[in-house]
Amino acid sequence: MTKKKVLIILYYWPPAGGPGVQRWLKFVKYLPEFNIEPIVYCPSNPNYPIIDKSLKDEIPNGITVISQPIQEPYRFAKLLSKKSYKSISSGVIPKRKRQSLVERLMLFVRGNFFVPDARKNWVNPSVAFLSDYINKNVIDTIITTGPPHSLHLIGLHLKQSLNIKWVADFRDPWTTIGYHKSLKLMNFAKKKHIQLEQKVLNTVDEIIVTSNHTKNEFSLKSKQPIKVITNGYDNNSVAINSKDDKFTISHIGSLLSERNPLVLWEVLSELVSENQLFANAFQLSFIGVVSDSIINTVKSFGLINHLNILGYVNHDKAIEFQKKSQLLLLIEIDSEDTKAIIPGKLFEYMISETPIIAVGPKDSDVETIITESNTGSYFLYSEKEKLKIKVLSYFEDFKNGPLKSNPVGLQKYSRRNLTEKLSDILHQLYS
Incomplete structure (x- = not known):
C-alpha cells in the first residue's frame, strides 16, 4: 500500500531544545509505522533561544526535511539588550514592576506590531514556496503546529488556495495563553488575535489539542472536529547508578x-x-x-x-x-x-x-x-x-531509602500510542 504524504509545518525542530520540539520529533519518528510518510518544513535560519544539538541524533533516517529562510525581529532586539532578548525569547518575561524600559518597549512592540507573533513574516514566503512544492509532490494533507500560531496562517492560506486537507495542532491555547497578558496588547491587537483565531478554527478540517480544557474552550468557538492528543513519553536508555544521597x-x-x-x-x-x-x-x-x-x-x-x-x-x-x-x-x-x-x-x-x-x-x-x-x-x-x-x-x-513512585496506566501516554491516534485522524481524512 502506498504511504500517504503529510507535510508538517513547524518552527521548532532540532537543534532546537526545549519541550516544543519533542512532540513532532516523536510523531515523525513513528508515523511511517502507520503507513504515513511525514515531510517536515521548518526555517533554515531559525533564532532558537535554546539549543540542544543532541536531538539531531533523534531525527529518523530517510525523513525529508525542507526549509526556507525566516526573518525574525528577535535578531534586532538582541542589539538593544542581549540579556532581555534571550530572556523574553525564551518565554521568561519579568514581572511588570521589574521590567526595564527596554523590556517594556520590546514587549509592546512584540505584542502590537507582530500579530499573532514574531514569526508572522514567514507566512507569505512559506505559502508561495509550499504551494509549488505541494502541487509537484502530491501531498495529501498538511499539518500546522503552534505556537508560534502564525504557522496556522500558513495552513489557512494553503487551505484556501489549494483546498487541501488541513489539521491544526495547538500545543497551547491561542488568545487565552497566559503570556498574552504580559504583551501590553492594545485593543486593535486583541481584536486581531480573536479574528485570526476564529478564522483558523472555523476553516481547518480537524483540530488537535493537548488538553481537555483547551478542547472545551475551542468547542465554544468552532464546530470543527476536535481531538485531544496529549504530549507523552518515549522509551529511553538513560541509566543511573544510584539516586542522590541528598x-x-x-x-x-x-x-x-x-x-x-x-x-x-x-x-x-x-x-x-x-x-x-x-x-x-x-x-x-x-x-x-x-x-x-x-x-x-x-x-x-x-x-x-x-x-x-x-x-x-x-x-x-x-x-x-x-x-x-x-x-x-x-x-x-x-x-x-x-x-x-x-x-x-x-x-x-x-x-x-x-x-x-x-x-x-x-x-x-x-x-x-x-x-x-x-x-x-x-x-x-x-x-x-x-x-x-x-x-x-x-x-x-x-531516611529509609531512595524514594520511588508506583505509576499505573502510563502506556496510553507512550509516543507510539499517541502517534497511532494521530494516524487514525489522518487516515479518516483520506477516506
Missing part, C-alpha cells in the same frame, strides 16, 4: 517569573528552620532556564545554601536528573488560564519513577493525570499545611 527536590525545565509558588518556598524554609536533619539533607535543584525573580525569591526565604542552579542541559542529561532526584517539582501559575496547560515534561517525570510534587490551579488537567497515574501529589497554592505534611512525609520515607 534529599534532592528538582525542577527541570523553564521556570517563568509567574511560576513562583511562595507557599512552597515558605514550606521548605520552615522545614529547614525546624528540622536539622532535613536542613542537612535538603537540596533544591533548578535545571533549565529560570527567571532571576524566582531565584531572588528563593534566596529571600533563606534557602541560598540549599540552592543548586545548573542551567540548561541536553535532553538525556535532563532525564538523568529526573531519575537521580528524590522528588520532582511541577509548578504552574495559579490562574484559570493555566488549567489547560500540561507541560511536556510531566510525562517524562511520570516514567522516571520519581515522585512528583505539583503546585497549580484547582481542577487542572495536570491534577487529573497525576492523580489517575499515581505518580505524585498535587497541591493548590492555598494548601500550605497539606503541602508541608506531604514534603515531611516524603523526607521520613527518604
Whole structure:
C-alpha cells in the first residue's frame, strides 16, 4: 500500500531544545509505522533561544526535511539588550514592576506590531514556496503546529488556495495563553488575535489539542472536529547508578517569573528552620532556564545554601536528573488560564519513577493525570499545611531509602500510542 504524504509545518525542530520540539520529533519518528510518510518544513535560519544539538541524533533516517529562510525581529532586539532578548525569547518575561524600559518597549512592540507573533513574516514566503512544492509532490494533507500560531496562517492560506486537507495542532491555547497578558496588547491587537483565531478554527478540517480544557474552550468557538492528543513519553536508555544521597527536590525545565509558588518556598524554609536533619539533607535543584525573580525569591526565604542552579542541559542529561532526584517539582501559575496547560515534561517525570510534587490551579488537567497515574501529589497554592505534611512525609520515607513512585496506566501516554491516534485522524481524512 502506498504511504500517504503529510507535510508538517513547524518552527521548532532540532537543534532546537526545549519541550516544543519533542512532540513532532516523536510523531515523525513513528508515523511511517502507520503507513504515513511525514515531510517536515521548518526555517533554515531559525533564532532558537535554546539549543540542544543532541536531538539531531533523534531525527529518523530517510525523513525529508525542507526549509526556507525566516526573518525574525528577535535578531534586532538582541542589539538593544542581549540579556532581555534571550530572556523574553525564551518565554521568561519579568514581572511588570521589574521590567526595564527596554523590556517594556520590546514587549509592546512584540505584542502590537507582530500579530499573532514574531514569526508572522514567514507566512507569505512559506505559502508561495509550499504551494509549488505541494502541487509537484502530491501531498495529501498538511499539518500546522503552534505556537508560534502564525504557522496556522500558513495552513489557512494553503487551505484556501489549494483546498487541501488541513489539521491544526495547538500545543497551547491561542488568545487565552497566559503570556498574552504580559504583551501590553492594545485593543486593535486583541481584536486581531480573536479574528485570526476564529478564522483558523472555523476553516481547518480537524483540530488537535493537548488538553481537555483547551478542547472545551475551542468547542465554544468552532464546530470543527476536535481531538485531544496529549504530549507523552518515549522509551529511553538513560541509566543511573544510584539516586542522590541528598534529599534532592528538582525542577527541570523553564521556570517563568509567574511560576513562583511562595507557599512552597515558605514550606521548605520552615522545614529547614525546624528540622536539622532535613536542613542537612535538603537540596533544591533548578535545571533549565529560570527567571532571576524566582531565584531572588528563593534566596529571600533563606534557602541560598540549599540552592543548586545548573542551567540548561541536553535532553538525556535532563532525564538523568529526573531519575537521580528524590522528588520532582511541577509548578504552574495559579490562574484559570493555566488549567489547560500540561507541560511536556510531566510525562517524562511520570516514567522516571520519581515522585512528583505539583503546585497549580484547582481542577487542572495536570491534577487529573497525576492523580489517575499515581505518580505524585498535587497541591493548590492555598494548601500550605497539606503541602508541608506531604514534603515531611516524603523526607521520613527518604531516611529509609531512595524514594520511588508506583505509576499505573502510563502506556496510553507512550509516543507510539499517541502517534497511532494521530494516524487514525489522518487516515479518516483520506477516506
